[in-house]
Amino acid sequence: MEDLPAGLPDHDLRAGLARFGITGPPVYAPVGFGDYHWTVHDRWFTSVSDLTTKPLAGLRQAMETAASLGEQLPFVVAPVRAEDGDTVVLLNDRYALSVFPCVTGESGSFGDQVPAGVAELLTALHSCAPPASCPVAAIDVPGRDVLARLLDEPGEWFSSQAREVFVAHTEVVRDKLAELDQLAGQLTDELVVTHGEPHAGNVINTPAGLRLVDWDTVGLAPPERDLWLIGGDSAFYSLRWAVNDIADFAVSLRAPHEQSRDAELTLHYFTETLKNL
Template sequence: MEDLPSGLPEHELKAGLARFGITGKPVYAPVGFGDYHWTVYDRWFTSVSDLTTKPLARLRRAMETAASLGEQLPFVVAPVRSDDGETVVLLNDRYALSVFPYVAGRSGSFGDPVHAGVTELLTALHRCEPPADIPVAPIDVPARAALTALLDEPGKWFSDRAREVFVAHTGIVREKLAELDLLAGELTDERVVTHGEPHAGNVINTPRGLVLVDWDTVGLAPPERDLWLAGGDSAFYSLRWAVDDIADFAEKLRAPHERWRDAELTLHYFTETLKSL
């Protein structure tokens, strides 16, 4: 995210870092799209999640799963624990903090070719023993009900531009939802530990080899959930990714928000994803 989170003063972030025994001035890192990140001394990388879009219980289960996987697999960049043993700490009633070791290396962006070695990492991940409380990744689009309601009645949007482009594409969105239902029947019954988003932006090439970051979408699912992003093929998951993005962007653009750079980027991605269907 390029904009700083609204409603998170620096003293609350520092108080959260202190619970991990981390002092020093956090430096904002405008990377990724969804969470907010800071680095501290090039030793720690922080991830601050907005709990209005990412439920706290699901986030905690994901981070505990990642911590457990980090004990099994050397390529998992797992969260560290606070002084009282937590992988997620609340900063206030809206934001939660996780802390990771800072990893030096090269990464790409979503849409870039994925390093050939990622397939080997995913094979090891899919074969590992699932941690006890691992989340189950839903097959259907999580926000499908809200998206379907919006198709039936677009209602008011904070952004008139976003409403116009959505209304122009309601027909194709309905068609793609029906297509998803058909494709879901072709998925394998196998369920394995999946990362969820092993694209080039979440793979870091380090001097010691490839590592995977950003584990908040970890969950039990068919292996295709990961493999289509690593050079494989899955008509279901490639389409589900687009529809899921549309639902997520629509939720953000309908709600009141600041007219900042991140809002403009959301509208851009929303428009381009609808046009790509």
């Protein structure tokens, strides 16, 4: 995210870092899209999640799972534990903090070609014993109920431009939801530990080999949940990705928000995803 999070004073962030035994000035890192990040002393990389869009219970499950996987698999960049053992620390009633070791290396961006070696990492991940904390990844789009209601009655939106493009594509979205249901019935029953988003932006090429970051989407699911992002064939998961983005972006663009660079990017991605359905 390029904008700083609203409603997170610096002293709340520093107090959260202190629970990990970390002191020193946090430096904002405008990378990724969704969470907010800072580095401290080039040793620690922080991820701050907005609990209005990412429920705390699910985040804790994911981080506990990632911590367990990090004990089994060397390529997992896992969260460190706070002094009380927690992997997720509340900063206030809206934001939660996780901390990771900084990893030196090169990463790509979403849409870039995924390094060939990621296939081997996913084979190891899909073969490992699932940690007890590992959640089952949802098959349906989490925001589907909201999306369905908007298709019937779009109502008022803070972003009138977003509303206009959504209304112009309502029939396409309806058709894609029906297609998603049909494709879901063709999924395999096999469930393995999946990363959820092993695209090039979540892969770091380090001197010690490839590393996978950003484990908040980890969950038990068919292997295709990961494999379509590295060139595999899954009509269901590629369509689900697009529909999920539309649902998430619609919620953000309907609600009151600042006119900012992040809002501009959200509108851009929303519009392009709808046009490319």
